[in-house]
Each structure stands twice: as structure tokens, then as C-alpha cells.
Amino acid sequence: MKLSSEQVAELRALAGSRDVPAVLALRARIVLWAGEGRRRKDIAEWAGVSAPTVDRWKRRYAELGLAGLEEHKRGAPRVQVPPRVRGRVIALTRMSPPMETGLSHWSTRSLAAYLKRSEGISVSWHYIARVWREENLQPHRSGTFKISKDPAFAEKVADVVGLYLDPPGGAVVLSVDEKTQVQALDRTQPVLPVTFAATEKRTADYVRHGITNLFAALNVGTGEVVGECHPVRDTGNFLAFLKNAVKPHAGKEIHVVLDNLSIHTAPAVREWLDENPHVHFHFTPIGSSWLNQIEIRFGIITRQSIRRGTFPSVAALVTQIRNYIDAWNINAKPFTWTATTNEILAKVRLAQRNVKKLVANNSK
Structure with a gap:
């Protein structure tokens, strides 16, 4: 089982988190061990589970990512996240966090908390991580945003x-x-x-x-x-x-x-x-x-x-x-460009407003 550096970072954060159930952290460790090339029977022994259980969580992670490590109650319908919420997650990710948050960029947890606090939208940080992976969004890698002075x-x-x-x-x-x-x-x-x-x-x-x-x-x-x-x-x-x-x-x-x-x-x-x-x-x-x-x-x-x-x-x-x-x-493949003109201009306007607020606050 091969894991990317981003997947390893996500799984390590989950395995070491105190905010998730112990069983969820254990499943993350199982996948991490598998990604390191550990033998199936060794992983089962370390985790205290059966070999088929190891296979199950490896398969669930390969199919669904972090969300696949969560256990859903049998017989209960899986809650579907509305497309509107997914669109809101993507839109906010592509913009700098509002100035009042004091953040330079979003993390999965900070974005989940902001959505809950400001808009009443409840999604897990696991869901946001999955959306970022599917949309190839990496806000933590964004550099400084330079505001162009081009009049056109x-x-x-x-x-x-x-x-x-x-x-x-x-x-x-x-x-x-x-x-x-x-x-x-x-x-x-x-x-x-x-x-x-x-x-x-x-x-x-x-x-x-x-x-x-x-x-x-x-x-x-x-x-x-x-x-x-x-x-x-x-x-x-x-x-x-x-x-x-x-x-x-x-x-x-x-x-x-x-x-x-x-x-x-x-x-x-x-x-x-x-x-x-x-x-x-x-x-x-x-x-x-x-x-x-x-x-x-x-x-x-x-x-x-x-x-x-x-x-x-x-x-x-x-x-x-x-x-x-x-x-x-x-085997060339084109990039998938997703940012629209309106989204880019909205981000620029937000950056301009934040700069003006920062200058005003510093001048007081």
C-alpha cells in the first residue's frame, strides 16, 4: 500500500489526535503501518485485531480516504452533505481567511470551526480533508499573495x-x-x-x-x-x-x-x-x-x-x-483550471480590504 506525503501527514495527525476516538486513531495507525510496508500479521498483532480487520481498514481507506475509517451504524442511512455545503468549503478554501480570524491560511480544523461558528454549517475536518484531496486544494502551501497594481x-x-x-x-x-x-x-x-x-x-x-x-x-x-x-x-x-x-x-x-x-x-x-x-x-x-x-x-x-x-x-x-x-x-495531461474570474477578483478585493484594515490599525 503506497501513501503520499500528504496522506501520511493526515494519518499521523489523526493517529496522534486527542480529539478523536481511540478506535479511529488505531485505524489510522493500521493504515500507516501498511503504508510503511509492514507485514499483515505483524500489524494485526500490534493493533490487537484480526488479519481480515487489517485488510478491511486498508481497503476502506483506499476507497474513501479518511472518511472510510469512520464507523457508520448499521441500518442507519448515511448522511449526505448537500452540494451547497461542498461548494462553500471549496469557495472559502480558495480565499484568504477573514482578517478577524487572525489566520494566514486555512487548516481543515480551523475551516470546520469557522463554518460552524459563522454560518452554522456542521462538517467534520475529515470531510474537508477529503474535499481538498479531491479538488487538489492545498491552502497550507500557499505563499504570499501579491496584489497587482495593473490598472487593467x-x-x-x-x-x-x-x-x-x-x-x-x-x-x-x-x-x-x-x-x-x-x-x-x-x-x-x-x-x-x-x-x-x-x-x-x-x-x-x-x-x-x-x-x-x-x-x-x-x-x-x-x-x-x-x-x-x-x-x-x-x-x-x-x-x-x-x-x-x-x-x-x-x-x-x-x-x-x-x-x-x-x-x-x-x-x-x-x-x-x-x-x-x-x-x-x-x-x-x-x-x-x-x-x-x-x-x-x-x-x-x-x-x-x-x-x-x-x-x-x-x-x-x-x-x-x-x-x-x-x-x-x-503521457502528458493538462492541468484542470477551476478558478473563475469572479472568484479571483473576489479574493483580490478581500486582500485589498484586509490590507487597508491592517494599515488603518497600525496607524492608530
Whole structure:
């Protein structure tokens, strides 16, 4: 039984919680032990249950998540959570907590308590955790929210989000950007004396061999990625990459989402756009790179392929990036964009109000 890091964290929190029945905490431990690869008979012995019981809770968790560990009375109908409540959980999760809560982000318990206190909605934190997992919501991983000062913010958000949620029929939507100064680092691990190996923390040495700049385009509809590495980021390299990115989609209308970098609006680029009227640029608001889906892919490439890699040369780094993209494209899947324009603008308005309140309180 394989568990993700998020599942392990949830189960450990449940197993160590004093707010849940002991039997529920025991079931969480059973699943954790199974996830660690423990033998079935050992788990049964440690938990003081039969082997079929171990199988039962493993199966229930695999099918229903944390909710599957809860026991429902036989003969009693299972209480269904209304769709309206589920929608409210999702909507609140996507917004910063109200200022009066003093929270920087939601946890499952704090959101459950807030719903009960402010709206009279009673749901368990287990239910909220399941909704977050199903909707791929991770508010605890959210960073700082930067409020854009772009005067056309609302119009640009509506334009870009409209392409994500309802692209023109038969058109191709490409999300384009550049990841600059990707470093080729050779990581070496010094060997410590045996007497200190158990007590001293090992530190890695980093030898820098150079950098490259990754130009990439994400096909929003298919999830496929086109990527090229260049020694410098300039108008010539960007335009060359752009031509290669749109080439496979000849004969179609192509909509390109990108940021406000100067090379994206250079005279040579504008001239090329005039010569290719089937290609349309859509710019994200200033300071809102999070609206560009390729940024998500850059983050994944960094975590899974670059950050912990060892590259003795720039060529080795470039090969690693190319291999990763090629492997991804074999079974590419698109991101599921769910945030609507209204939800994004509502979150921005809330953030603006909270900032104004904070400034007002600090000035008193």
C-alpha cells in the first residue's frame, strides 16, 4: 500500500489526535503501518485485531480516504452533505481567511470551526480533508499573495481565465514563459569521520559550472510541453523559440498567454505578429505570473528534475531537462483550471480590504 506525503501527514495527525476516538486513531495507525510496508500479521498483532480487520481498514481507506475509517451504524442511512455545503468549503478554501480570524491560511480544523461558528454549517475536518484531496486544494502551501497594481487587472484576468475555462473552438492555447539562469551545479558530499558521522550534520558542496535559460510553452488543452534551452534570454532567442512552438499548429488560431517582459513586445516580435495574424498574444496582469500555467510546470520540473540533480556541465543540465520533457510528453495531461474570474477578483478585493484594515490599525 503506497501513501503520499500528504496522506501520511493526515494519518499521523489523526493517529496522534486527542480529539478523536481511540478506535479511529488505531485505524489510522493500521493504515500507516501498511503504508510503511509492514507485514499483515505483524500489524494485526500490534493493533490487537484480526488479519481480515487489517485488510478491511486498508481497503476502506483506499476507497474513501479518511472518511472510510469512520464507523457508520448499521441500518442507519448515511448522511449526505448537500452540494451547497461542498461548494462553500471549496469557495472559502480558495480565499484568504477573514482578517478577524487572525489566520494566514486555512487548516481543515480551523475551516470546520469557522463554518460552524459563522454560518452554522456542521462538517467534520475529515470531510474537508477529503474535499481538498479531491479538488487538489492545498491552502497550507500557499505563499504570499501579491496584489497587482495593473490598472487593467480585471480585464486581463477575464481574458486569460476565459481562455482556460472556455477556449475558442478549434483554437490552440499556449502558455509561454522563460525560466532564467537555471544553474548547472555539481553537488559533492564530503565524507565525515566515523566518530562524528552520527552527530554532525552533513553539508553539501556546490560547484557551479554555468547557467542556461529555459524557454517553454505549455499546450493548455493537451498538457504537452515544448522546451528549448538557450545561453541568453533575448528577443532573437525568444522569437526563434516562438516560431518553433507554433509550427506544429499550422492552420489553426493560436492564443499565447505570456507576461509583460520587454522581449515579448519587442519590435521584431510585433512585426512577426503582424505577419502571422492567426497568432494572438494575451498578457497576464503585471505582477501576476501565477496566472500563467507554465509557471506551474516550471515548479514541477524544478522539484522533480533539477533541484536535487548533479550536473557536471551545462550540457548535462540541458540533457536532463530535454529528457524530462520528452518523458512527460509521452503521457502528458493538462492541468484542470477551476478558478473563475469572479472568484479571483473576489479574493483580490478581500486582500485589498484586509490590507487597508491592517494599515488603518497600525496607524492608530
